[in-house]
Amino acid sequence: MAAAMASLPGFRSAQEIHAELRRQGEAVGLTTVYRHLQVLSEQGVIDTIRDPSGESLYRQCGSTAHHHHLTCRQCGRSVEVEGRVVEQWAEKVAAEAGFTAVDHTVELFGLCPDHSG
Amino acid sequence: MAAAMASLPGFRSAQEIHAELRRQGEAVGLTTVYRHLQVLSEQGVIDTIRDPSGESLYRQCGSTAHHHHLTCRQCGRSVEVEGRVVEQWAEKVAAEAGFTAVDHTVELFGLCPDHSG
DNA sequence: ACTGGAAATAGAAACGGTTATCATTAACGT
């Protein structure tokens, strides 16, 4: 399962991952896929984002450090990006407003070069 | 409906808004609330965000220009923030990766001063 | 006022992704 995840190049939904595993002959249930994804996510092995429709997408990233993603709406292909300026901006905004325990969600969605045509 | 929205100080779910309207004696159905929220959202009158659980939250903001929000997890109270640096960062990242039609989601969630205790 | 067609409304049912349940099966240590 974790092995199968590592081979996927982009963000995929639980159902897509399930279908892919079945296609490869692995007789796994959708429940187990969700369960493994949750564990892997808690362990920090995989990242989870939500697409504009609200569906969760999963991917094993190269970096284990804090980062964000630029993801293709069409194929899920994703670029890992980091931005010190964004982190600093978030901290500054939070401090100025007197908010505590502030967390941020930063996601970029677009069309990758292959799907820009 | 739009009038009722204007009086709410923070982000609220459709169901909370519906409950509030009923509390005020307005005999409106949940379907109608969703319908109006969708129209108002398309018109740009109200903003929509998604809380960490995926539920949609709605609010009428003071500014009609592009901005983001720092929202209290506890009470929905929200501060409108803008960040040129974030916009520029997003554009730069997109350009470097060769992505087009890039849109960004930037949300900050924390605890407002009243709920930081 | 009356009327007829268009728009708005609201309850119920459907939808879709996710989670909980629980009986069955596999894995493990002794």
Add this chain to the structure above:
DNA sequence: ACGTTAATGATAACCGTTTCTATTTCCAGT
């Protein structure tokens, strides 16, 4: 082998949201 524990997966439940559709409300034209 045996008993215990953990993992699995089919099914049902969950929950916010959308669709369906019958009914009600509007409103212009007469």
